[in-house]
Amino acid sequence: MLYPDTVESEVLVHKPWFVATLFAAVLVVFLLFNLTGTSFGELMRPVIGDPGTSGLYGRFAIAFAIAVMFALNVVLIGFAPLRLQIAIVWLELLILFLAFFETFHLSLPFIEEKLPFMITQGLVTTIYVSAISIIIASAIAVLGAVAKLSNNGFAYAIASFYTSFFRGLPLLMQVYLIYLGLPQLGFVIDAVPAGILALSLCYGAYMTEIFRSGIQSIDRGQWEASRSMGFGFGVTMRKIILPQALPVIIPPTGNQFISMLKDSSLVSVIGVWELMFLARTLGQKTFQHMEMLVSAAMLYWILSICLELVQSRIERHYARSKVR
Amino acid sequence: MTSFARLATVAASLAVVLVAIPANAGAVLDRVMAAKTLKVATDANWAPQSFMNDKNELDGFDVDVAKNVGQRLGVKVEFVTPGWDIITAGKWAGRWDVDVGSMTPSKERAKIFDFPAVYYYTPAVVAVHKDSKATKFSDLDGKVVGTTATSTFEAYAKQDLTLDASGAPPFKYEFKPKEVKSYANSTTAFDDLRLGDGTRLDVVVSSLPSVRDAIKAGYPIKQLGEPVFYEPLAIAIEHGDKEFSDKIADAIKDMKADGTLSKLSVKWYGIDYTVVK
Numbered sequence: 100m101l102y103p104d105t106v107e108s109e110v111l112v113h114k115p116w117f118v119a120t121l122f123a124a125v126l127v128v129f130l131l132f133n134l135t136g137t138s139f140g141e142l143m144r145p146v147i148g149d150p151g152t153s154g155l156y157g158r159f160a161i162a163f164a165i166a167v168m169f170a171l172n173v174v175l176i177g178f179a180p181l182r183l184q185i186a187i188v189w190l191e192l193l194i195l196f197l198a199f200f201e202t203f204h205l206s207l208p209f210i211e212e213k214l215p216f217m218i219t220q221g222l223v224t225t226i227y228v229s230a231i232s233i234i235i236a237s238a239i240a241v242l243g244a245v246a247k248l249s250n251n252g253f254a255y256a257i258a259s260f261y262t263s264f265f266r267g268l269p270l271l272m273q274v275y276l277i278y279l280g281l282p283q284l285g286f287v288i289d290a291v292p293a294g295i296l297a298l299s300l301c302y303g304a305y306m307t308e309i310f311r312s313g314i315q316s317i318d319r320g321q322w323e324a325s326r327s328m329g330f331g332f333g334v335t336m337r338k339i340i341l342p343q344a345l346p347v348i349i350p351p352t353g354n355q356f357i358s359m360l361k362d363s364s365l366v367s368v369i370g371v372w373e374l375m376f377l378a379r380t381l382g383q384k385t386f387q388h389m390e391m392l393v394s395a396a397m398l399y400w401i402l403s404i405c406l407e408l409v410q411s412r413i414e415r416h417y418a419r420s421k422v423r
Numbered sequence: 424m425t426s427f428a429r430l431a432t433v434a435a436s437l438a439v440v441l442v443a444i445p446a447n448a449g450a451v452l453d454r455v456m457a458a459k460t461l462k463v464a465t466d467a468n469w470a471p472q473s474f475m476n477d478k479n480e481l482d483g484f485d486v487d488v489a490k491n492v493g494q495r496l497g498v499k500v501e502f503v504t505p506g507w508d509i510i511t512a513g514k515w516a517g518r519w520d521v522d523v524g525s526m527t528p529s530k531e532r533a534k535i536f537d538f539p540a541v542y543y544y545t546p547a548v549v550a551v552h553k554d555s556k557a558t559k560f561s562d563l564d565g566k567v568v569g570t571t572a573t574s575t576f577e578a579y580a581k582q583d584l585t586l587d588a589s590g591a592p593p594f595k596y597e598f599k600p601k602e603v604k605s606y607a608n609s610t611t612a613f614d615d616l617r618l619g620d621g622t623r624l625d626v627v628v629s630s631l632p633s634v635r636d637a638i639k640a641g642y643p644i645k646q647l648g649e650p651v652f653y654e655p656l657a658i659a660i661e662h663g664d665k666e667f668s669d670k671i672a673d674a675i676k677d678m679k680a681d682g683t684l685s686k687l688s689v690k691w692y693g694i695d696y697t698v699v700k
Contacts, residue, residue, distance in 0.1 A: 212477075213479075216479040220479070275509075278509070279509065279512065279514070282514060282516035282518075283514065287516040287517060287518060289518070290503075290505065368506050368509075369505055369506065369509060370467075370503060370504040370505035370506065370509070372504070376467075376504075377475075379468060380467045380468050380474070380475050380504075381475050381479070383468050383470055383474055383475070383608075383610060384470040384471070384474040384475065384476070385640065386610070386636075386637065386640035386641075386642070388610065
């Protein structure tokens with residue numbers, strides 16, 4: 100929450116003008132689409148007669164019904180306590196998504212048959228490739244941030260060249276460059292290490308900047324006070340600066356982890372059998388790739404949710420000092 | 424360690440990497456025989472040539488041919504699945520020994536590859552949406568054509584195809600597209616064509632087997648006319664190992680002689696593609 104105060108005011112979604120505007124907007128949007136041919140049109144049959152011939156009246160009636168349902172839903176949710184609101188909205192959006200996937204007419208037995216292999220081969224590969232890359236990238240980021248903040252021109256030049264280069268190239272291109280380029284130098288690298296290297300270097304560059312800005316966000320007075328007490332660089336960093344910088348660093352770093360998890364799909368182009376590769380390959384023969392893509396999407400999403408939960412736990416840990 | 428010393432170490436290790444390793448003749452065969460494994464590169468997304476079967480293993484015509492070649496060489500076969508563009512880029516650096524992936528031999532490709540044996544021919548056909556009004560090839564002039572990137576089908580659509588391998592049947596360009604869209608694989612092109620006649624694509628040029636498969640899977644498309652060209656397809660290895668090349672050529676010759684190859688073709692395609700009609 101931005102700033103929870105104690106001033107009581109009427110809930111926005113209960114103000115008549117807001118509800119009216121919402122109602123009108125939804126009505127207009129759904130008037131633009133002709134929904135008479137859909138299952139919702141079928142549902143409205145008692146009111147509008149045969150959906151196919153109901154014409155403008157049918158269209159209006161359907162849009163009106165949807166707008167009423169939508170506005171009523173929003174007003175009712177407004178009465179619920181915060182946690183319940185969040186849960187209801189999540190549930191509703193989830194149901195909408197499932198309804199969307201339902202329209203693909205996916206073959207569930209096929210998904211069931213392939214899912215174990217997708218998990219044991221694909222998901223496991225995705226997880227270990229991203230996990231190793233995350234560890235290496237974090238190490239690079241600490242080094243890079245220190246180098247970028249140092250007074251040593253040599254270190255600064257290399258670190259800034261590195262971040263500029265690896266943030267400036269598309270990750271997909273880096274994967275190709277490392278996989279195809281390194282053998283030109285006589286250094287033959289397998290697909291998995293090449294992918295890990297590309298991911299680590301790319302994300303190391305982004306995280307270098309995150310770590311640097313986090314460290315720089317600490318007031319210089321902290322450094323001065325620490326130095327005046329006779330602390331060296333290492334102790335100042337470990338005991339004074341990093342503990343204060345971490346709450347700033349963690350949210351964007353969590354973002355990077357989540358995005359790395361999904362970008363690990365790019366290593367599928369060099370033939371690593373991870374989740375994305377299997378999603379593209381398994382259903383190909385029988386033209387059931389939509390099934391595989393949707394299942395892989397769900398697996399990625401579940402993994403990301405796990406990471407989100409971990410991140411929010413860590414954030415709560417570091418926000419202890421701010422709780423009243 | 425100071426950050427300077429750390430950087431110096433990194434620079435030194437990079438310099439070590441810069442020393443190139445040269446390859447020598449006969450090396451590939453020696454490597455294959457020593458390891459008792461033939462590392463075969465093939466696409467995992469190119470049914471029915473090579474794809475993942477129900478048991479989540481690679482299967483298909485190319486895969487069977489590769490296994491058979493391995494058998495005749497007396498070694499195990501191991502498959503790797505890099506992208507097609509990575510295989511055709513060459514400079515394999517010993518990551519795999521041979522490509523059994525229905526590669527079309529051409530003068531350009533012969534600069535980096537040897538083609539020990541042409542093992543079958545694929546008729547290339549033109550597919551249109553089933554609502555299409557086109558009845559002959561000239562109706563397709565000025566249409567939008569979809570093909571697989573860096574394939575012979577793309578070259579044909581762009582009127583830039585050279586089939587200069589020995590035994591390649593002659594062909595002519597039957598129509599002149601307005602635009603050629605290239606896709607990562609043929610399925611995506613069929614996916615765009617199925618959206619409707621002319622929605623994203625009017626025409627797909629692809630192999631007869633994949634068009635037949637798509638139709639069998641319920642795609643609303645149809646084949647137009649006769650095959651536009653016959654594409655010879657070969658096993659590819661890198662230059663520089665004559666003995667290895669001969670071994671593979673012999674293996675394929677044996678497979679042709681004892682009918683194994685025809686049998687495999689009929690198994691996977693229902694038609695013997697190992698001879699040109």
